[in-house]
Amino acid sequence: MTAVRFADVAVGTELPEQRYRITRADLVRYAGASGDFNPIHWNERVATEVGLPGVIAHGMFTMALAGRAVTDWAGDPAALVEYQVRFGRPVVVPDDDEGAELTVRGTVAALLEDGRVRVDLAVGSAGEKVLSLARAVVRLA
Amino acid sequence: MALDRELVGRSYPPSAVYEVGRAKIAEFATAIGDPSPVHRDPEAARAAGHPDVIAPPTFAIAVSLEAAMVVLDDPDVAIDYGRVVHGEQRFAHHRPIRAGDRLVATTTIDAARTVAGNDLLTARVDLATEDGEPVCTATSMLVARA
Numbered sequence: 001m002t003a004v005r006f007a008d009v010a011v012g013t014e015l016p017e018q019r020y021r022i023t024r025a026d027l028v029r030y031a032g033a034s035g036d037f038n039p040i041h042w043n044e045r046v047a048t049e050v051g052l053p054g055v056i057a058h059g060m061f062t063m064a065l066a067g068r069a070v071t072d073w074a075g076d077p078a079a080l081v082e083y084q085v086r087f088g089r090p091v092v093v094p095d096d097d098e099g100a101e102l103t104v105r106g107t108v109a110a111l112l113e114d115g116r117v118r119v120d121l122a123v124g125s126a127g128e129k130v131l132s133l134a135r136a137v138v139r140l141a
Numbered sequence: 142m143a144l145d146r147e148l149v150g151r152s153y154p155p156s157a158v159y160e161v162g163r164a165k166i167a168e169f170a171t172a173i174g175d176p177s178p179v180h181r182d183p184e185a186a187r188a189a190g191h192p193d194v195i196a197p198p199t200f201a202i203a204v205s206l207e208a209a210m211v212v213l214d215d216p217d218v219a220i221d222y223g224r225v226v227h228g229e230q231r232f233a234h235h236r237p238i239r240a241g242d243r244l245v246a247t248t249t250i251d252a253a254r255t256v257a258g259n260d261l262l263t264a265r266v267d268l269a270t271e272d273g274e275p276v277c278t279a280t281s282m283l284v285a286r287a
Binding site: 020026029030032033034035036059060061063064065067068071076077078080081082083084085086087133 | 165168169171172173174175177179180189191195197198199202203206207226227228229230231232233234236237
């Protein structure tokens with residue numbers, strides 16, 4: 001693992017931009033792994049009946065992918081000590097092989113005590129911001 | 142129906158024990174596309190200083206959201222489950238969740254308010270081991286739309 005070191009970052013340091021593709025199959029797999037079987041995440045009929053444009057990704061799946069952008073950068077999944085998001089807009093996942101694309105950008109927003117830094121995340125899909133107030137506190141080596 | 146502010150601070154009895162399994166952690170890591178060996182290989186996890194494989198940071202939701210449902214089952218909490226969406230989520234990890242953990246969830250209502258007809262309810266789930274070691278605090282804000 002190539003760990004980022006506290007000494008190497010400053011306020012404004014940018015994390016590598018990550019792009020994640022989300023297909024319907026990914027949503028089914030996430031439903032099984034997480035235990036969240038809400039049909040709006042796999043059933044077009046139910047999703048449109050409740051007024052959604054179509055099947056949407058689990059907010060927690062989007063949060064998990066955005067978290068990967070942080071833990072991959074830190075080089076250690078245990079480094080993420082605090083993590084919060086607000087679910088702003090749903091990520092609509094079309095019924096095709098392409099699915100949806102999630103773009104995750106992160107910036108070091110503050111240097112904290114004990115080798116910790118706060119990373120602010122910008123998470124979008126189809127040109128819209130999907131998470132707001134997305135922040136992670138990461139403990140670096 | 143407006144949420145009663147008196148609900149704030151209400152705590153529910155601890156959940157049944159959730160035993161964290163290696164296979165469940167690996168399944169979750171695969172579902173979120175995380176290839177790290179510390180989620181799958183006990184040797185790799187030990188080399189990284191953990192007693193066993195560790196869960197990805199958002200794995201806690203698989204335990205905490207189920208536990209938080211105790212709030213929606215409370216007859217005093219007059220919100221319609223069918224209208225509930227996940228508004229916000231926060232995790233504070235005291236240490237990574239790991240295979241072999243026997244976790245108990247204790248749920249508390251941190252906030253309850255009604256804004257423009259939408260009911261906003263914040264449930265804090267404290268995950269600890271059976272022996273009382275704090276592991277993770279998972280806070281979910283649920284929104285029941287008007």
